[in-house]
Amino acid sequence: MPCYNEVATVDEIVSRVLASRFTGELIVVDDGSTDGTQHRLSQYDDPRVRVFQQPKNRGKGAAVRRGFGEAGCEFVVIQDADLEYDPADWDGLLAPLASGDADVVYGVRTQEGPSRRAPYFWHMIANRMLTLLSNMLTGVRLADVATCYKAFRLEVVRSLDLRENRFGIDTEITAKVAAGGWRIWETNISYTSRNYAEGKKITWKDGIAAFVCIVRYGISVRVRKLGRSA
Numbered sequence: 001m002p003c004y005n006e007v008a009t010v011d012e013i014v015s016r017v018l019a020s021r022f023t024g025e026l027i028v029v030d031d032g033s034t035d036g037t038q039h040r041l042s043q044y045d046d047p048r049v050r051v052f053q054q055p056k057n058r059g060k061g062a063a064v065r066r067g068f069g070e071a072g073c074e075f076v077v078i079q080d081a082d083l084e085y086d087p088a089d090w091d092g093l094l095a096p097l098a099s100g101d102a103d104v105v106y107g108v109r110t111q112e113g114p115s116r117r118a119p120y121f122w123h124m125i126a127n128r129m130l131t132l133l134s135n136m137l138t139g140v141r142l143a144d145v146a147t148c149y150k151a152f153r154l155e156v157v158r159s160l161d162l163r164e165n166r167f168g169i170d171t172e173i174t175a176k177v178a179a180g181g182w183r184i185w186e187t188n189i190s191y192t193s194r195n196y197a198e199g200k201k202i203t204w205k206d207g208i209a210a211f212v213c214i215v216r217y218g219i220s221v222r223v224r225k226l227g228r229s230a
Contacts, residue, residue, distance in 0.1 A: 002063030003041070003081035004031040010040050010081050017079060018046055020087045022094055024073040025050060028081070029066045032057035037081075061162070061169030068157045077151045084192055085148055092187040093151040103156050103182040106142060107149030107189035126207045130214060134171055137218025138178035142186065146170050146210065149189055156182050167206040168213035175217030 001017070003010060017026050028051045030038055041051045052066060064078060075097050077090060089107060096102035131145040150173065159180055164172045177184060 001026060001028045001079045001081050002031060002060045002067065003028055003033065003037060004057060004060070004063070005033045005035045005037060006081040007033070007036040007040055009083050010037055013079070013081055013083060013087075014044065014049070016087045018048065020090055022075075022090050023048060023087075025071075027052070027067045027070050029054060029063040031059065031063045059166035061164040061166050061172075064169050065162050068160070068162070071154060071157055074154055075151060076154060076157050078148055080148045086190055086192075089149065089187075089189040090151075092189065093149060096185040096187070097151060097153055101183070102185035103153050104177050104184045105151040106144060106184065106186045107147050107151075108144045108186050109147055109191035110188045130171065130207070130210050133211070134174055134214045134218060137214060138175055140174070140178045140184060142174065142184070144186075145174050145214075147189075156180070164213060166209060167202055168209045171210050171213045172217050175214070175220065179220065 001013075006013075014026065014028070017023055026046075026049045028041055028049065030041055030051065031054045038053065044051070050070065052070065054063060054066065067078075068076065075094055077093060079085065079087065085107070093105050093107055096105050127144065127146045131142055134145045135141050146167075147170070150170075156177065160173065160176050162169060162172055162176070
């Protein structure tokens with residue numbers, strides 16, 4: 001769980017994660033929070049919760065990489081520290097891993113189910129464009145490349161040589177999973193978008209960075225595949 005300035009939501013999301021029957025450990029990486037989140041994290045006494053403090057704010061990607069390095073359970077799920085994603089959806093995420101059908105599972109954000117706030121229009125358009133470009137370069141047909149909810153077998157996590165520090169980590173993961181030939185499945189999940197007043201952090205600059213990452217890592221995937229077929 002990468003976490004940065006989420007004092008308003010961290011207690012609730014930690015409670016939801018610990019209530020899940022699938023939770024063996026919860027690794028929280030605080031990315032230099034300054035709003036009291038660090039204090040809240042220090043109050044948890046559940047032995048499943050392990051908290052790591054980044055010395056300064058480095059970005060979601062850096063926090064995810066730190067968490068991956070500490071993970072020890074058979075399956076690993078990325079869980080944001082806000083309330084946009086619901087651990088109640090883990091059943092669908094983990095089922096293909098448990099059955100042996102998949103190595104990685106992506107949660108596709110939908111608007112099905114109970115009424116909820118719609119996501120920002122331009123965020124939706126940008127995600128569709130980035131997903132299309134990623135699909136073109138990696139050869140993997142995905143519906144939602146930028147989703148937070150990605151579940152992995154532990155051996156997949158340990159095989160990924162990740163470098164991105166910010167939101168480009170999502171597209172880098174996709175490219176390197178594709179390059180490794182790991183089996184990717186998708187499942188629908190619920191999604192409740194929050195606004196910037198509530199703490200949403202991704203901006204247009206992150207969209208541009210994601211585009212650069214898709215091109216950088218996607219071309220690498222294409223080169224590898226061409227080399228294998230030559």
